Amino acid sequence: MGKNKLSRFQENETFALLHQPAFADLFRGDFSLKGRWREDFFGNENPITLELGCGRGEYTVELARMCPDKNFIGIDIKGARLWRGAKTATEENMRNVAFVRSKVEVVTSLFAPGEVGEIWITFPDPQPSRARKRLCSPMFLNRYAQILAPQGIVHLKTDSQMLHEYAKATLAANGIAPLQSANNLYATAAAAELAIKTAYENIFISEGYPITYLKFSLPQSKVLVEPEGFAYSGDVPKAKTRQSRAGGRRNFEF
Ligand SMILES: C[S@@+](CC[C@H](N)C(=O)[O-])C[C@H]1O[C@@H](n2cnc3c(N)ncnc32)[C@H](O)[C@@H]1O
Numbered sequence: 001m002g003k004n005k006l007s008r009f010q011e012n013e014t015f016a017l018l019h020q021p022a023f024a025d026l027f028r029g030d031f032s033l034k035g036r037w038r039e040d041f042f043g044n045e046n047p048i049t050l051e052l053g054c055g056r057g058e059y060t061v062e063l064a065r066m067c068p069d070k071n072f073i074g075i076d077i078k079g080a081r082l083w084r085g086a087k088t089a090t091e092e093n094m095r096n097v098a099f100v101r102s103k104v105e106v107v108t109s110l111f112a113p114g115e116v117g118e119i120w121i122t123f124p125d126p127q128p129s130r131a132r133k134r135l136c137s138p139m140f141l142n143r144y145a146q147i148l149a150p151q152g153i154v155h156l157k158t159d160s161q162m163l164h165e166y167a168k169a170t171l172a173a174n175g176i177a178p179l180q181s182a183n184n185l186y187a188t189a190a191a192a193e194l195a196i197k198t199a200y201e202n203i204f205i206s207e208g209y210p211i212t213y214l215k216f217s218l219p220q221s222k223v224l225v226e227p228e229g230f231a232y233s234g235d236v237p238k239a240k241t242r243q244s245r246a247g248g249r250r251n252f253e254f
Pocket of ligand 1 (some may be wrong): 078199
């Protein structure tokens with residue numbers, strides 16, 4: 001392990017707003033703050049917004065600056081990335097931010113039914129050949145529906161047209177009408193909360209990829225299914241960034 005990574009992991013242990021529960025504990029049971037985040041961690045009654053696969057946590061931190069009357073929690077499995085967001089929020093003494101180092105798969109062990117008001121999924125890995133691994137697949141959406149309040153909102157921002165089409169097909173297959181959909185978000189002026197840029201987003205923009213956006217609610221009493229026979233006919237481009245994540249030439253670790 002690199003020295004840089006090791007020192008970040010060590011510093012992570014010192015951040016009171018970064019929670020690092022053992023995966024085995026979440027797999028078997030519930031996190032101690034489940035159902036008690038507002039009361040026991042934030043000390044207020046404000047609504048909770050999650051950022052899933054938050055990486056360095058840019059959305060979490062920036063939304064928290066914009067909306068001091070809401071609580072924000074970023075979740076990612078990579079500790080060296082979370083370090084960036086946790087350090088910024090700690091240095092700025094932000095009282096409405098938390099981070100959790102965890103797999104998104106166990107999100108129902110972290111939050112109680114109805115505990116979450118909104119979810120942001122920012123630039124998730126498109127997983128071209130593993131639909132179930134996509135953070136917007138029905139398996140994940142069914143888990144989000146369990147923790148979202150009635151009429152809770154999901155926002156999906158991605159550079160991947162394939163993933164955008166897949167998410168739309170998933171909603172259509174399950175009779176859900178999107179609240180908003182754009183296959184080139186910045187072609188028109190975007191609301192301030194949509195214009196926040198993550199580290200990955202900046203790279204995709206610099207490589208010329210249009211950014212897509214989807215906003216939707218999830219039904220609470222229906223089990224969502226995969227869109228039957230979904231096939232994407234457009235290109236799935238091999239951006240430099242994506243090649244690197246597949247083990248290619250560019251180092252894209254943060
Ligand atoms: C392409 S990066 C995007 C990071 C950040 N949202 C951004 O836009 O810069 C995808 C992130 O999702 C995280 N991730 C992917 N699958 C995950 C999972 N099942 N549970 C937790 N994190 C996951 C990865 O660790 C990675 O940091």
